[in-house]
Amino acid sequence: MIPVHITGTAKYLPKTRLTNADLEKMIDTSDEWITTRTGIKERRIVANGEATSAMATHAVRKLLGKTKTQPEEIDLIILATVTPDMFFPASACLVQNRIGAKNAWGFDLSGACSGFLFALISGAQFIKSGRHKKVVIIGADTMSSIVDPEDRNTIILFGDGAGAVLLEPGIDENFGILDFEHRIDGSGGDLLMMPAGGSLSPPSHTTVDNREHYVKQNGRAVYKHAVKSMANYTKLLLDRNHISAEKLTLFIPHQANARIMEAVASRIGLTEKQVMVTIDKYGNNTAATLPIAMDEAVDENRIKHGDTMILTAFGAGFTGGGVLIRWNK
Numbered sequence: 001m002i003p004v005h006i007t008g009t010a011k012y013l014p015k016t017r018l019t020n021a022d023l024e025k026m027i028d029t030s031d032e033w034i035t036t037r038t039g040i041k042e043r044r045i046v047a048n049g050e051a052t053s054a055m056a057t058h059a060v061r062k063l064l065g066k067t068k069t070q071p072e073e074i075d076l077i078i079l080a081t082v083t084p085d086m087f088f089p090a091s092a093c094l095v096q097n098r099i100g101a102k103n104a105w106g107f108d109l110s111g112a113c114s115g116f117l118f119a120l121i122s123g124a125q126f127i128k129s130g131r132h133k134k135v136v137i138i139g140a141d142t143m144s145s146i147v148d149p150e151d152r153n154t155i156i157l158f159g160d161g162a163g164a165v166l167l168e169p170g171i172d173e174n175f176g177i178l179d180f181e182h183r184i185d186g187s188g189g190d191l192l193m194m195p196a197g198g199s200l201s202p203p204s205h206t207t208v209d210n211r212e213h214y215v216k217q218n219g220r221a222v223y224k225h226a227v228k229s230m231a232n233y234t235k236l237l238l239d240r241n242h243i244s245a246e247k248l249t250l251f252i253p254h255q256a257n258a259r260i261m262e263a264v265a266s267r268i269g270l271t272e273k274q275v276m277v278t279i280d281k282y283g284n285n286t287a288a289t290l291p292i293a294m295d296e297a298v299d300e301n302r303i304k305h306g307d308t309m310i311l312t313a314f315g316a317g318f319t320g321g322g323v324l325i326r327w328n329k
């Protein structure tokens with residue numbers, strides 16, 4: 001099998017900041033409550049008329065520039081999102097057209113907060129098999145389009161953003177994407193969901209009046225599942241690959257809540273220095289948190305050639321997983 005290397009990372013975050021002070025004026029909450037319960041200080045929100053494909057396009061254009069890739073060279077585009085511009089056409093098609101990737105195929109992938117990891121491993125198979133040479137994986141979500149501005153349980157958590165990586169064949173099989181473990185568990189589906197707007201409950205005046213087109217969540221239950229799952233995926237990857245916790249250079253968990261990340265890190269025995277945290281600035285942007293955090297880690301020089309890193313996620317579905325990477329640069 002051909003080794004799969006991540007040869008570039010990029011991100012895009014909208015300019016508008018929604019701070020905890022802004023939220024204090026909109027709902028019954030406080031900066032102190034949000035900071036202590038979640039670690040979030042602010043999130044980014046799209047401008048009017050800006051949506052998932054626009055953010056994804058910005059991220060991919062940066063990625064192509066950084067990796068000196070021509071759009072015609074791209075074989076496959078997978079866009080992980082739960083907030084596509086429209087049900088169809090797929091937002092991957094909108095991105096493909098905007099960047100001029102005229103030789104690519106692609107699709108949207110719905111894996112909620114685990115979407116980027118599911119897309120990463122899906123795309124990697126086409127490199128591994130020798131079928132493709134350049135695969136673009138995107139995580140992008142416009143959560144501000146589906147959170148209830150009047151629901152203090154959810155609006156404080158989420159933000160908008162996009163991140164993208166380029167996958168290419170490598171030579172050394174000791175580098176790149178080394179291992180993964182993914183699962184879905186539909187028994188947790190009703191704990192985090194958007195009840196209306198799909199084929200079961202198409203949009204109507206009633207669904208809108210009942211605010212069913214917004215995210216509904218049992219925060220406490222999701223919290224517990226998230227800690228347990230992300231810790232388990234990470235432990236499994238470390239054990240299976242005979243890597244001790246202290247030898248892991250960087251741990252990038254899905255950025256859902258700072259307390260969740262601390263609990264996961266402590267279960268595995270990781271120090272604060274090993275954990276990548278961006279949630280204070282961007283909140284939870286669902287499929288985008290991991291590629292954004294990875295790009296930030298690369299920019300900050302927190303990951304160098306030969307270092308190992310684990311990305312792990314948990315999300316609506318339930319979906320979850322982990323990926324072990326040895327960085328090549």
Ligand code: COA
Nearest residue numbers: 029030033037113152153156219220222223256257314315
């Ligand atoms: N501001 C002030 N008070 C708030 C509030 C807010 N924004 N949101 C909830 N509260 C209140 C609740 O109404 C409750 O009040 P009560 O005790 O009078 O009923 C109290 O704070 C405690 O609520 P609770 O839900 O138990 O808080 P929590 O410590 O569990 O924190 C979350 C809530 C949502 C931050 C937390 O459960 C969480 O992060 N869950 C995981 C969510 C997640 O990551 N989802 C995405 C997964 S990919």
